[in-house]
Amino acid sequence: MPTEHDWITTPVTADLLRGALDVEHTERGVLPHRLPARARAQCTDPQLASAESQPSGVRLAFRTRATAVELDTLPTKRVYVGAPPRPDGVYDLLVDGRPAGRGSVTGGNTVTIDMIAGTAALRPGPAGTLRFTDLPDGAKDVEIWLPHNETTELLALRTDAPVAPTPPSGRKxxxxxxxxxxxxxxxxxxxxxxxxxxxxxxxxxxxxxxxxxxxxxxxxxxxxxxxxxxxxxxxxxxxxxxxxxxxxxxxxxxxxxxxxxxxxxxxxxxxxxxxxxxxxxxxxxxxxxxxxxxxxxxxxxxxxxxxxxxxxxxxxxxxxxxxxxxxxxxxxxxxxxxxxxxxxxxxxxxxxxxxxxxxxxxxxxxxxxxxxxxxxxxxxxxxxxxxxxxxxxx
Incomplete structure (x- = not known):
């Protein structure tokens, strides 16, 4: 693992994201959205707000020689009263388009939903860190697909080598x-x-x-x-x-x-x-x-x-x-x-x-x-x- 002095911190910006149509800047980082701000302003339905902020199809995409990657996130998890516990959201790692790892972030905010009473209560929680190590050496395209069912605020991206946005793929x-x-x-x-x-x-x-x-x-x-x-x-x-x-x-x-x-x-x-x-x-x-x-x-x-x-x-x-x-x-x-x-x-x-x-x-x-x-x-x-x-x- 890199030491504290080996890490390079790269701000998470819109050019590192694919699949998001808007990026909200928060006090601690950025929150990807799948509907633009103007659309969100036209409907205050909590169901829609939760759904569009869950980053289904949204991924970080960058080119790097790094062999270790850390991503600090603040997830928002859902708990349904009376139902079995939901597993933590899953992050998928792709290297040059091929599956290379999978992980989760514990902690985070929790929304407790009572579907019978029609209520929801938010409890703030701590951020966590996703970590992938032992990536292949050499230049490569890396994608980190965010949990499709868990609102995910992105706080910090750290690597042991510089990163750059992935060039356009030319794909449809x-x-x-x-x-x-x-x-x-x-x-x-x-x-x-x-x-x-x-x-x-x-x-x-x-x-x-x-x-x-x-x-x-x-x-x-x-x-x-x-x-x-x-x-x-x-x-x-x-x-x-x-x-x-x-x-x-x-x-x-x-x-x-x-x-x-x-x-x-x-x-x-x-x-x-x-x-x-x-x-x-x-x-x-x-x-x-x-x-x-x-x-x-x-x-x-x-x-x-x-x-x-x-x-x-x-x-x-x-x-x-x-x-x-x-x-x-x-x-x-x-x-x-x-x-x-x-x-x-x-x-x-x-x-x-x-x-x-x-x-x-x-x-x-x-x-x-x-x-x-x-x-x-x-x-x-x-x-x-x-x-x-x-x-x-x-």
Missing amino acids: VWLHHGSSISHGSDAASPTTTWPARAASLAGVDLINLGLGGSALLDPFTARTLRDAPADLISVKIGINLVNTDLMRLRAFTPAVHGFLDTVREGHPTTPLLVVSPILCPMHEDTPGPSALDVTSLSGGQLQFHAMGDPAERASGKLTLGVIRDELARIVAQRAADDPNLNYLDGRELYGESDVAELPLPDRLHPDAATHLRIGERFAALALTPGGVLTGRTA
């Missing part, structure tokens, strides 16, 4: 928006969320706007997509609109059109893919909202159930089946004037046969193995040569 930038599934809920690590896995397989650079609980066709999210750099764009629409019971079919159709219109203002000809929900049996034909299953929570499990009545579809309440039909119709209508717009049925990523083999543990989110499967399928269907986003017409 894939901009993706979706729900907690796209965010990475229940994935094993930040590089194994399904979008990160798909991006790795396809050799593209990911900007992940998967926002847990907040893929709600918000205009500020559409404007964020409009203004972000992108060579390929996908938007996964549906499950959050059902499980929040946010709108009816009458509002849904023009909201989708408006969302796509806004994205097209900034990316008029960029390949754009609309993805409908993966299979979720409890909401296929039953509207939302989703609610916590109190019985399962008392047994130490976190599970959800559908609160709606299938008969309510007649009054315009949304189900996943209704949403898939309408998204397919909307895309077909728009594609007559937009040849770079396509549709992908989410059940091609996770469908009937998958439910039997890999059921959703909490009835809503896929597990770690399913994330890998979805990522592999999305890469093959959409991102690799001949895919929906790269040349094949759906």
Whole structure:
């Protein structure tokens, strides 16, 4: 290990970060954001604030000869009353694009969430240090992927050799928006969320706007997509609109059109893919909202159930089946004037046969193995040569 005098401290600046659309300067360091400040100012929902500050897809990227790296961070961890303890967030180390280590930071702030009472309480905690040693000697590209599910303030980067921002890769930038599934809920690590896995397989650079609980066709999210750099764009629409019971079919159709219109203002000809929900049996034909299953929570499990009545579809309440039909119709209508717009049925990523083999543990989110499967399928269907986003017409 280097001695105290061997370390070089490098300020964490925006040019060392990939996948973040904004960087907030705090009293002690920087906090990456996945929504810009203007968007954050337009919605004070705590769920959104938590989701967008969790750095899914965000990574430090630099070139160095260093063999040892330390990163001081202040994580914010979540504790759910009555549920099993959550593991510490995971950091993935890549060297020249290959997995080279994994670690966590203990301590940090803690938010205790009571999902039944609808309350949350913050307890401040200490910063911690992530350490990787015995890296290969010589010049190399290093990436440290931040925990996809843990808000992470970056305080200090130390190495035993100078660092410089990684030069542009020349790879296409894939901009993706979706729900907690796209965010990475229940994935094993930040590089194994399904979008990160798909991006790795396809050799593209990911900007992940998967926002847990907040893929709600918000205009500020559409404007964020409009203004972000992108060579390929996908938007996964549906499950959050059902499980929040946010709108009816009458509002849904023009909201989708408006969302796509806004994205097209900034990316008029960029390949754009609309993805409908993966299979979720409890909401296929039953509207939302989703609610916590109190019985399962008392047994130490976190599970959800559908609160709606299938008969309510007649009054315009949304189900996943209704949403898939309408998204397919909307895309077909728009594609007559937009040849770079396509549709992908989410059940091609996770469908009937998958439910039997890999059921959703909490009835809503896929597990770690399913994330890998979805990522592999999305890469093959959409991102690799001949895919929906790269040349094949759906």
